[in-house]
Amino acid sequence: MKITILGSGAIGGLAGAYMTKTGHDVLLVDRWAEHVAALNEKGLFIDGVRGEMTVPVKAATPDQLEGSLGAVLIATKSQHAVEALKQVIPLLNADSCVVSFQNGFNEPDMIAALNEAGLPGDRIVMGSIPNYGGALVDPGYVEFVHEGPIQLGELNGEMTPRLQELGEALSALTEVQYSSHIWGQIWAKEVYASQVVFSALADAKIRDTLGVERYARIAGAVVKEALEIADANGIDVQAFDFFDPMNYRVKTAGDTQKLLANINHAIWLLKKDQDTKPAHSFKKKGSGIWWDIVYRKRPSETRSSSGKLIDFGKKTGADTRLNEKLFSMIYEIEDGKRELGFHNFDELEAYTASIGKTLP
Numbered sequence: 001m002k003i004t005i006l007g008s009g010a011i012g013g014l015a016g017a018y019m020t021k022t023g024h025d026v027l028l029v030d031r032w033a034e035h036v037a038a039l040n041e042k043g044l045f046i047d048g049v050r051g052e053m054t055v056p057v058k059a060a061t062p063d064q065l066e067g068s069l070g071a072v073l074i075a076t077k078s079q080h081a082v083e084a085l086k087q088v089i090p091l092l093n094a095d096s097c098v099v100s101f102q103n104g105f106n107e108p109d110m111i112a113a114l115n116e117a118g119l120p121g122d123r124i125v126m127g128s129i130p131n132y133g134g135a136l137v138d139p140g141y142v143e144f145v146h147e148g149p150i151q152l153g154e155l156n157g158e159m160t161p162r163l164q165e166l167g168e169a170l171s172a173l174t175e176v177q178y179s180s181h182i183w184g185q186i187w188a189k190e191v192y193a194s195q196v197v198f199s200a201l202a203d204a205k206i207r208d209t210l211g212v213e214r215y216a217r218i219a220g221a222v223v224k225e226a227l228e229i230a231d232a233n234g235i236d237v238q239a240f241d242f243f244d245p246m247n248y249r250v251k252t253a254g255d256t257q258k259l260l261a262n263i264n265h266a267i268w269l270l271k272k273d274q275d276t277k278p279a280h281s282f283k284k285k286g287s288g289i290w291w292d293i294v295y296r297k298r299p300s301e302t303r304s305s306s307g308k309l310i311d312f313g314k315k316t317g318a319d320t321r322l323n324e325k326l327f328s329m330i331y332e333i334e335d336g337k338r339e340l341g342f343h344n345f346d347e348l349e350a351y352t353a354s355i356g357k358t359l360p
């Protein structure tokens with residue numbers, strides 16, 4: 001199966017390297033010209049949870065694309081998903097397969113862009129959520145930060161030959177979980193993402209933010225509200241390895257303990273592979289949101305992914321105040337109007353109490 005990956009950073013780069021290594025015909029595409037040059041000259045260097053290796057890969061910039069692309073995986077940040085897709089629309093046809101291989105509610109916008117070009121978007125687009133983690137450190141260098149499965153599914157829930165074929169190719173990297181409810185899976189990652197965004201209010205390790213009960217309680221309240229936004233939209237939010245929505249439907253103090261246990265379990269899952277690698281000093285200490293703000297010094301994908309959660313909430317009249325406050329604090333940090341730091345947690349804690357959303 002020929003596979004073209006648009007956006008070959010942490011997520012796209014790792015998938016592309018492992019699939020290439022097992023003999024698949026993969027082209028890694030990225031708009032960062034130095035990264036593409038390094039990939040072609042030296043291959044992709046990977047370190048982190050599985051040790052070090054260099055994988056020779058084929059890479060190109062988007063303007064070099066021509067001919068048939070095979071299955072297209074879009075692994076940019078969500079704010080770049082549609083523009084990445086639009087670049088390749090002239091090379092697609094009604095039988096093409098395009099996978100949103102990233103976080104965020106990207107599929108409806110991708111379908112709309114394809115429909116606008118006269119292509120059957122709902123047939124072409126497939127959904128996915130990668131749950132392994134990494135960081136694009138330098139051109140040609142990705143740190144593999146934690147293990148995790150990939151969820152993959154047709155938007156109509158069917159098991160199709162192309163889904164199976166792509167799943168088999170991706171299993172060169174990690175476990176592929178076929179989902180008949182991929183939209184509920186995508187929502188689950190976005191609901192959970194509210195606590196990921198929360199942890200980026202300070203330049204600190206996840207264990208020092210979500211790992212502290214006082215802060216985990218605020219994060220839990222934010223995720224609880226996000227889940228209520230999903231409920232208001234009639235979404236069947238699915239569980240995944242870091243997150244079980246059942247644990248966030250809090251009514252009693254006992255329920256809060258279950259929620260805190262879920263957060264601790266997520267931290268354990270994200271960190272367990274790193275704990276066995278004391279020789280490697282991990283560069284990525286927080287989430288992808290933290291990585292963009294602190295390490296790459298640029299806006300994260302919060303506006304384009306979590307921002308849409310607020311739009312979904314407003315459309316259905318759900319209460320979005322806590323998530324809106326949190327995201328506005330991140331936007332202020334990105335716009336240089338607010339400092340990163342633990343004072344942000346104090347402010348959000350006070351706001352949570354002021355609107356009566358402190359967990360019991």
Ligand SMILES: NC(=O)C1=CN([C@@H]2O[C@H](COP(=O)(O)OP(=O)(O)OC[C@H]3O[C@@H](n4cnc5c(N)ncnc54)[C@H](OP(=O)(O)O)[C@@H]3O)[C@@H](O)[C@H]2O)C=CC1
Binds near residue numbers: 012084
């Ligand atoms: N990293 C992680 O641990 C995890 C990430 N995810 C999700 O996966 C997605 C990808 O994240 P990640 O791999 O970290 O992102 P990275 O920033 O590491 O990589 C994305 C790459 O795509 C490039 N790009 C942007 N627009 C285009 C375009 N139009 N054509 C070609 N290349 C383009 C970017 O270039 P430029 O820098 O110029 O924008 C960048 O090099 C995100 O949605 C993220 O939330 C999910 C689970 C874990």
Ligand SMILES: CC(C)(CO)C(=O)C(=O)O
Binds near residue numbers: 131132270288289
């Ligand atoms: C799962 C998690 C939090 C960790 O890699 C992620 O999706 C990210 O870093 O953006």
